[in-house]
Amino acid sequence: MDRPRTHTHNIERLKAAGLRPTRQRLALAQLLFANGDRHVTAEQLHGEALEAKVPVSLATVYNTLHQFSESGLLREVVVEASRSYFDTNTGTHHHFFAADSGTLMDIPAGEITLGDLPLPPEGTRIDSVEVIIRVRRAPQTAG
Incomplete structure (x- = not known):
């Protein structure tokens, strides 16, 4: 159905x-x-x-x-x-990229604050800003 x-x-x-x-x-x-x-x-x-x-x-x-x-x-x-x-989510958001596993994970746009962007080159305008934060598994410490 x-x-x-x-x-x-x-x-x-x-x-x-x-x-x-x-x-x-x-x-x-x-x-x-x-x-x-x-x-x-x-x-x-x-x-x-x-x-x-x-x-x-x-x-x-x-x-x-x-x-x-x-x-x-x-x-x-x-x-x-x-x-x-x-990405099937076409809304505004950012990503974590886990380099160890090749996994891409969403970060809601509201969880990142962007400020003081540089002026774009003459004759252009900023269309969008996408942040990709690369992460790796933290080494395990003996304890």
């Missing part, structure tokens, strides 16, 4: 974002949005798609994630030059 409603919701979501609701986009949207806010890499989503028997290439997953980001359905969070996560 829930599946048709979710399927219909994803069709509406894609159309509202200006994207044609293809079979592959709908299948990936279902995987992305079915269980609330989350952070996912293209490789993780590709693995989930294969487990769900969705015939899709890694290149298609990358293209779809970038299309979803450009249309406002996702937010791309670049934590390193070669590592991006795609």
Whole structure:
């Protein structure tokens, strides 16, 4: 009973974002949005798609994630030059990145106070500020 409603919701979501609701986009949207806010890499989503028997290439997953980001359905969070996560929570917030586990965790925007930002280069304006706090597991002390 829930599946048709979710399927219909994803069709509406894609159309509202200006994207044609293809079979592959709908299948990936279902995987992305079915269980609330989350952070996912293209490789993780590709693995989930294969487990769900969705015939899709890694290149298609990358293209779809970038299309979803450009249309406002996702937010791309670049934590390193070669590592991006795609966040289903597109609202204003920041992140902890656990380097040991590769886990990205939300920090509500109200928990960080930003002040005294530099003036942007001439002819530009600040569009957004995103804070990523990198953390590592603390060494255990003998005691």
